[in-house]
Amino acid sequence: MLNRSAAPLRCVRPCVVLAVLTLIVGGCASSGSGAYVSEYQAGQYSAAHRSASAAASAASGAQRDEAALIAGLSAHAMDRPAEAERWLRSLVSNRDRQIAGRASAALGLIELDRRNHERAAALLSQAASQLSGNDAARAGMYAGDAYTALGRPDAARMQYNLAHALTSDATLKRTLIERLDRSGFTIQVGAFSERINAERTAREVKSTSVGYGYGLPRVVESVDERGRALYLVQLGRFTSKAEADTARGRFGRNGIIAAAPTND
Structure with missing residues (x-):
């Protein structure tokens, strides 16, 4: 491709x-x-x-x-x-x-x-x-x-x-990783349409995040594909996908690897 x-x-x-x-x-x-x-x-x-x-x-x-x-x-x-x-x-x-x-x-x-x-x-x-x-x-x-x-x-x-x-497609995966790798990786443990729900989730994972040395969880404002407000709960910043993958395992099925925001 x-x-x-x-x-x-x-x-x-x-x-x-x-x-x-x-x-x-x-x-x-x-x-x-x-x-x-x-x-x-x-x-x-x-x-x-x-x-x-x-x-x-x-x-x-x-x-x-x-x-x-x-x-x-x-x-x-x-x-x-x-x-x-x-x-x-x-x-x-x-x-x-x-x-x-x-x-x-x-x-x-x-x-x-x-x-x-x-x-x-x-x-x-x-x-x-x-x-x-x-x-x-x-x-x-x-x-x-x-x-x-x-x-x-x-x-x-x-x-x-x-x-x-x-x-x-392995080639496409590599291309996408190259795009994502420009800003590093983070662990995302939730995406919500209301900020109050995102803040509640951030409090719930705070002790685990701090305990593993990932710092305080953050609520990142974003938008969905229709332009509606979306609040992402993310934690940590990792320079490689391998590091992020190790961290993701500590948050069970709720954790996914995402591109780290550039403004935090």
Whole structure:
């Protein structure tokens, strides 16, 4: 897959095309798929665009939606973003979550390429919630990149952490760890919509945290994927994931490894 770890926010058109290819391969073909799917996966975008456009005009239902998806992705690969948007925009609320997720991901990557990071973050976060496994993780990673560009590191770290938990791809895991490792790691023992609940949990784990030398627990203000307030209970700061993993075991099932905040 595409590695953006060196310059995660400098996505030129070829980067976006490769990212979309990664998101779609192996997941969109149905039993009634036409040649356009294999043409697209083979990089034959012009042929895929012709086949998919014709199929979308003639078909209906799920087959029409799949053809429209390939037509939109092919248009994007040929540097026709406006046409790609016309095909894809109506698919983001499709009943098929895979089609909706891939359309959202592609549109989000188009916006990321345009440096429209607010819209990119929303679309890619939506895609991450619609897709599953490695596809969801990749969408989440790029959503994190968009949030980073917006100056919202907590939202970015949340996306990176979710993506890391979802993926089974070793290369993608390493890429996500590189992003997370920029600020170190912490142990998160709770996430709450109300601050009072976060403060109560912080008091409950205080003696354990101090006893192991991790310091006082802290309540970190963040936001969820819909922009709503979220209060995270975190403790300790570790320079490596291995150190954090050792500490996590001392807090049972409630502890997860997260990126440490940069402002504490």
